[in-house]
Amino acid sequence: MKCFLSIYLLLLSLFLSSCHEQKDDPYLHAESLYIPEYAQGFSIKQEGDKRILYIKKSWIEGDQSCFTYVLYPRKDSLLYKGKEGFIPYPLFNAVCLSTTHIAYLEAIEQSHLITGVSGAQYLSNEHVREAVTLGRVKDVGYEGALNYETLLSLHPDVVFAYGIAGTSTAYLNPLARMGIKVVYMGDYVESHPLGKAEYMVAFSAFFDSHTYQQAINSFKNICDSYNHLKELAHAHTPVVKVLMNAPFKDVWYIPGGNSYMSKLLMDAGAMVLGSKEGVIESSAISLEMAYLYAMEADFWLHPNAYRTLPLLAESDLRFAQIPSFRAQRVYNNTLRSTPGGGTDFWEAGVTEPHIILSDLIKIFHPQLLPEHEWVYYEQLGVE
Secondary structure: OHHHHHHHHHHHHHHHHHOHHHHHOOOOOOEEEEOOOOOOOEEEEEEOOEEEEEEEOOOOOOOOOEEEEEEEEHHHHHHHOOOOOEEEEOOOOEEEOOHHHHHHHHHOOOHHHEEEEOOHHHOOOHHHHHHHHOOOOEEOOOHHHOOHHHHHHOOOOEEEEOOOOOOOOHHHHHHHHOOOOEEEOOHHHOOOHHHHHOHHHHHHOOOOHHHHHHHHHHHHHHHHHHHHHHHHHHHHOOOEEEEEOOOEOOEEEEOOOOOHHHHHHHHOOEEEOOOOOOOOOOEEEOHHHHHHHHHHOOEEEOOOOOOEHHHHHHHOHHHHHOHHHHOOOEEEOOOOEOOOOOEHHHOHHHHOHHHHHHHHHHHHOHHHOOOOOOOOOEEOEOO
């Protein structure tokens, strides 16, 4: 018990020390409510009925500070209404500027509160797509083309947003002047599959205690399932070699060894050919080098948006000579694609890494999961 407590306190101190602005934090000595096990970008404390959510600015190079959001019970609105960074809970109304935000709210059974989205044509969530069609949910535009008038008319409790390295988020500044609360979430920069999924806990902090505890329990079940599958794959299988992606504008990108995708493949009993160890970012390789890797690959995954072997071969006739192509061992994460060009792999998939891992194990080592049916992946056929 003492050992567990020591590790817990160490994790807390590491997170707080990584957010250098916390030295001026009035909640520095507040009780810790939740320290993530896998996510690197958020933490939650509590002071009385208030929850203090810290979001690390992980997408800004060299910036280790945090956004601080104080979530207070809605019954206390007269005390805190209008204060910067203070947001009432439970939320009644939310706008999501990323499809992953929709997935997290769906995972905690709160997606019915969404009234605005960005890029509705790319959505996979059927209920939200239907609500958009019926006019119950509005498309508020995208980044620099954000429709402030539409967004303001929704009177959201909060707008869930994101920041991208090297780009300005100035287009969100007018929202603050309108009195709209903006909450940045850094889920997309998490490199561990379970780290991304853990953001369902961060989102649950905006709701009642039942929803919050349910999110923690759900995440624990996901972790248990994921780690069991990982152990299964590592205990009974040889490692297979995987070729990733296909050329984009004559450049072939390979995910880094510490990336989200590489970790999924590694946990499924596979290795990514050409992946740089200790690196999260994808690296570009020449087409000639990619073909050399292709000659030794057992499987080929994510060949852009292609869903059949003939169409893939039409893009480059040399592809038909690749051994994995000839053996029809080419797979894509496009099984749950939308007419608008979206794919649920990057939406609901972030909350279901254990399902994605099951799909991958089914591809690489089908004998381990004979009853599993693919949810996100499909095999490229000849038609």
